[in-house]
Amino acid sequence: VNSKVFINGKFLDPDQATVSVFDRGFLFSDSVYEVIHVDGNKLFLFEEHIERLKRSLSELDMDFPNYDFLTICQELLKISPVDYGGIYIQVTRGTQQPRSHFWHQKKLLPNVVAFAQSIKRPEKKALKAITYPDLRWGRCDVKSTSLLANVLAREEAAKNSCDEALLVSSSGWVSEGSSTNLFVCRNGVVKTPPLSENILPGVTRKFCLEVLNELAIPYKEEKLSKEELFNSDEVWITSSTKDVLPLESIDGIELKFEMENSLWEQVFNRFKEKKLKSLK
Amino acid sequence: VNSKVFINGKFLDPDQATVSVFDRGFLFSDSVYEVIHVDGNKLFLFEEHIERLKRSLSELDMDFPNYDFLTICQELLKISPVDYGGIYIQVTRGTQQPRSHFWHQKKLLPNVVAFAQSIKRPEKKALKAITYPDLRWGRCDVKSTSLLANVLAREEAAKNSCDEALLVSSSGWVSEGSSTNLFVCRNGVVKTPPLSENILPGVTRKFCLEVLNELAIPYKEEKLSKEELFNSDEVWITSSTKDVLPLESIDGIELKFEMENSLWEQVFNRFKEKKLKSLK
Numbered sequence: 001v002n003s004k005v006f007i008n009g010k011f012l013d014p015d016q017a018t019v020s021v022f023d024r025g026f027l028f029s030d031s032v033y034e035v036i037h038v039d040g041n042k043l044f045l046f047e048e049h050i051e052r053l054k055r056s057l058s059e060l061d062m063d064f065p066n067y068d069f070l071t072i073c074q075e076l077l078k079i080s081p082v083d084y085g086g087i088y089i090q091v092t093r094g095t096q097q098p099r100s101h102f103w104h105q106k107k108l109l110p111n112v113v114a115f116a117q118s119i120k121r122p123e124k125k126a127l128k129a130i131t132y133p134d135l136r137w138g139r140c141d142v143k144s145t146s147l148l149a150n151v152l153a154r155e156e157a158a159k160n161s162c163d164e165a166l167l168v169s170s171s172g173w174v175s176e177g178s179s180t181n182l183f184v185c186r187n188g189v190v191k192t193p194p195l196s197e198n199i200l201p202g203v204t205r206k207f208c209l210e211v212l213n214e215l216a217i218p219y220k221e222e223k224l225s226k227e228e229l230f231n232s233d234e235v236w237i238t239s240s241t242k243d244v245l246p247l248e249s250i251d252g253i254e255l256k257f258e259m260e261n262s263l264w265e266q267v268f269n270r271f272k273e274k275k276l277k278s279l280k
Numbered sequence: 281v282n283s284k285v286f287i288n289g290k291f292l293d294p295d296q297a298t299v300s301v302f303d304r305g306f307l308f309s310d311s312v313y314e315v316i317h318v319d320g321n322k323l324f325l326f327e328e329h330i331e332r333l334k335r336s337l338s339e340l341d342m343d344f345p346n347y348d349f350l351t352i353c354q355e356l357l358k359i360s361p362v363d364y365g366g367i368y369i370q371v372t373r374g375t376q377q378p379r380s381h382f383w384h385q386k387k388l389l390p391n392v393v394a395f396a397q398s399i400k401r402p403e404k405k406a407l408k409a410i411t412y413p414d415l416r417w418g419r420c421d422v423k424s425t426s427l428l429a430n431v432l433a434r435e436e437a438a439k440n441s442c443d444e445a446l447l448v449s450s451s452g453w454v455s456e457g458s459s460t461n462l463f464v465c466r467n468g469v470v471k472t473p474p475l476s477e478n479i480l481p482g483v484t485r486k487f488c489l490e491v492l493n494e495l496a497i498p499y500k501e502e503k504l505s506k507e508e509l510f511n512s513d514e515v516w517i518t519s520s521t522k523d524v525l526p527l528e529s530i531d532g533i534e535l536k537f538e539m540e541n542s543l544w545e546q547v548f549n550r551f552k553e554k555k556l557k558s559l560k
Contacts, residue, residue, distance in 0.1 A: 005301060014377060018298035019306060021393045023283060026299060027370070028427040029309035060432070088379060090307070097294060098397050099368060101434040101459055113301045117378050137429045138415030146309040147381070148419045148426040152340070154381040179381055244471070 003010055003080035006072050006114040011079065014115070023042040023111050025092030027099055029146040031111075032056035033090040036073065037204075037240040038116065042279035043073055044240075047205045052143060053089065059142045062093055065110045078115040084121040087243050089114045090145065098229055119241060124268070126248030126257060127163040127237070131226060134167035134175055140198050154178040166229065166250065169198070174224045180239040181205035182224065184232035185263050190219035191228075204238040211271050217263065233257070234264050244271055283360035286352050286394040291359065294395070303391050307379055309426040311391075312336035313370040316353060317484075317490055317520040318362040318396065322559035323353055324520075330485045333369065336423045342373055345390045348359030356396040365398040366521050370425065399521060404548070405527035406537060407443040407517070411506060412436055414447035420478050434458040444517055446509065446530065447477070454504045460519040461485035462504065464512035465543050470499035471508075484518040491550050497543065513537070514544050526549050 005017035025031030034053045037044040046069075054064050062231025073087045118215045135149040153165035157178070164177040174261045175193055176182050181202040188213055195201050229235060234257055235247040246264040248257055259265060285297035305311030305473055314333045317324040326349075334344050353367045374388025415429040422512050433445035437458070444457040455473055456462050459484040463472045492499045509515060512539055516526040526544045528537055539545060 007301065014302070017301045019296075019301055021287065021297045021299055021370075021395075022294070024431075024518060026303070026306045028431045029425055030428055030431055060428075061435075090301075101431045101439040103431075103435060104438060105435075115301075119378075131289070133418065135418030137417045137426070138413065139429070144428050145307060145309055145370075146417070146426045146428040148310055148340075148424050149419070150384075151304075151308045151310055155341075155383060155385075158382040158384060195406075207541045 003116055006112070008112055017113070018116070019092070019111050019113070020095045022095045022097040022099060023092050024094060024096055024103070024108070025090065025111065025145060029103070029144060031059070031090055031092035031145045032060065032143055033088065033145055034143065035086040035088050035240050037086050038077065039084055039275070039279055041077050041081045041083065043087070043277055044275060045203050045207065046070060046073065046280060048206070050199065053091070053201060056143045056190060057091060059139070060093070060144070061098070062091070062110065063107060065091055065112050067112060069114070072114050076114060080116055082116050082118045085116065085118040087114060093259060119202050121171040122206065122242055122245060126246045126259065128161070128249045129164045129166050129237070129247050130157050130160050130162050130251055131168050131174070131229070132165040134169045134198070136167065138197055140175070140200055141195065150178045169227050172226050174226055174229055175199055179239050180237035183208065183236040183238065184224060184228060186232050186265060188218070188263065190217055190263070191222055191224060192219065193224050194221035195240065202238060204240055204243065207274070208238050208244050208267065208271065211267055211274060214274070215266060215270055217267070229280055234262055243275065244268055261268070283396055284356065286356060286392070288392055291346070291355065297393070297395070299372070299391055300375045301478065302375045302377040302379060303372050304383070304388070305370065305391065305425060306373060308381070309424060310340070311370055311372035311425045312340065312342070312423055313368065313425055314423065314520060315366040315368050315520050317341045317366050319555070319559055321357050321361045321363065321371065324555060324559055325483050325487065325520070326350060326353065326560060328486070330483065332423060332483060333371070337371060339419070339422045340373070340424070342371070342390060343387060345392050347392055349394070352394050356394060360396055360400045362396050364401040365396065367394060367396050369394045390536055393458055402522055406526045406539065408441070408479065409444045409446050409457070409517070409527050410437050410440050410442050410531055411448050411454070411509070412445040414449045414478070415528055418477055420455070420480055421475065423480060430458040433544070446516055448506050452506050454509055455479055457517050460517035460522060463488065463516040463518065464504060464508060465514040466512050468498070468543065470501065470543070471502055471504060472496055473504050474501035482518060483521065484520055486545065486552070488518050488524050488551065491547055491554060494551055494554070495546060497547070516544055519541055524548055
């Protein structure tokens with residue numbers, strides 16, 4: 001890997017890229033992050049991600065760090081171009097020694113980490129998902145690194161040779177995937193769970209809703225039950241690095257989805273077109 | 281600070297003590313920890329903490345690292361003796377590059393961090409607490425570093441000049457404090473919430489129940505409502521570095537607690553005696 005990792009103003013080799021063990025991100029998952037999608041070495045929806053980063057920081061009473069993230073991203077992409085992937089940015093509350101649960105209302109110096117990462121461009125192919133209990137904390141609208149529940153769910157999906165885990169609350173509502181937002185369609189109407197403290201306000205989710213608007217496809221933001229998942233004509237997931245992709249099975253049960261003439265394909269094509277125009 | 285930090289077999293100066301930014305503990309809070317209490321430079325309930333560490337690791341499908349933690353603890357206490365405090369141990373799933381939510385069932389090499397930390401010996405004094413929404417994830421019985429909900433609650437307590445935040449679920453049950461277990465007494469009977477996925481199986485909680493047994497003080501492990509907190513004769517919190525301490529107020533409301541002739545004082549005295557015999 002010939003990429004670099006940005007840490008607090010320096011661009012370091014990945015094996016030199018470290019943080020203190022007294023960093024509150026490491027000790028308490030007291031940190032937030034973003035993944036800004038890169039396609040053809042260009043940034044997608046950069047401003048929207050930075051806006052969400054600001055919101056996450058503000059919700060945790062942290063200041064926005066004094067860095068020009070656009071320049072950092074551009075520098076990272078200059079050092080190692082990314083055909084498809086993302087730029088990961090993490091901001092922690094900072095290093096605090098001795099370790100203490102609270103930070104005494106003192107503003108610490110945040111630790112800022114950023115790196116570019118290439119992934120395989122997703123094929124135009126339906127994915128498989130499992131359902132899994134939603135064990136996440138009560139503020140999933142804040143994009144924090146308190147992700148243990150998410151990664152356990154995602155690993156369970158991988159164990160079952162699936163691509164995503166759809167998270168179901170104890171009362172039977174499906175909120176989203178472990179790192180994706182969720183859409184279903186039935187009889188030509190699209191539905192996605194409304195923003196709440198259990199849902200990440202997905203940048204790609206919002207972009208997808210704009211695409212639906214442009215295509216005049218009706219949609220509603222309403223709570224979604226596990227039963228509805230299986231009674232839908234189509235189920236899609238969205239994320240920064242997946243754009244919008246359909247599912248072909250959930251919990252091993254085949255969905256009746258056919259790619260050809262699907263609502264998804266209309267949305268996918270318009271999404272792609274609109275995305276190309278938005279890349280910077 | 282002339283202490284050292286153990287990392288993966290080496291004892292390093294605190295400012296040299298770093299982990300990779302690709303550590304899964306840092307990126308995903310995919311790690312577990314323990315704080316082993318030290319009094320008079322001796323370890324308290326070492327085996328019990330290691331047992332719980334084993335359980336936490338096993339619940340997350342991680343192997344117990346191949347280190348002799350007793351020797352590590354003793355070495356840390358030799359380098360910098362601790363009159364009162366603890367030894368912090370953290371085990372992460374390991375470093376994984378590129379960043380990926382799942383670890384593909386591959387066993388990574390865990391990162392192991394340990395350091396000694398001195399704190400002020402608590403006074404024999406009643407504490408103040410607030411109540412705060414329990415926003416934690418669904419597996420609080422696993423002592424993971426997914427602690428963002430805990431530290432936000434604890435900071436809110438500090439903002440209100442209080443010592444602890446008691447966590448109340450949306451249905452009105454009080455589970456425990458942000459880093460303590462909870463006991464109440466009414467009419468000579470002690471009550472503490474039963475172990476569940478919302479409760480950390482506290483090593484000090486268990487030790488305190490043993491003390492109650494020895495003193496033939498009746499107790500029950502039952503769910504506890506927020507109302508009961510305020511209707512109790514005494515409210516205590518327990519933790520590895522606090523032993524057992526009473527509260528004098530919650531949410532600014534004075535409790536009727538009097539230290540003299542309290543049930544707490546009986547328990548505190550026996551706890552201290554029993555503790556002295558258990559230090560190693």
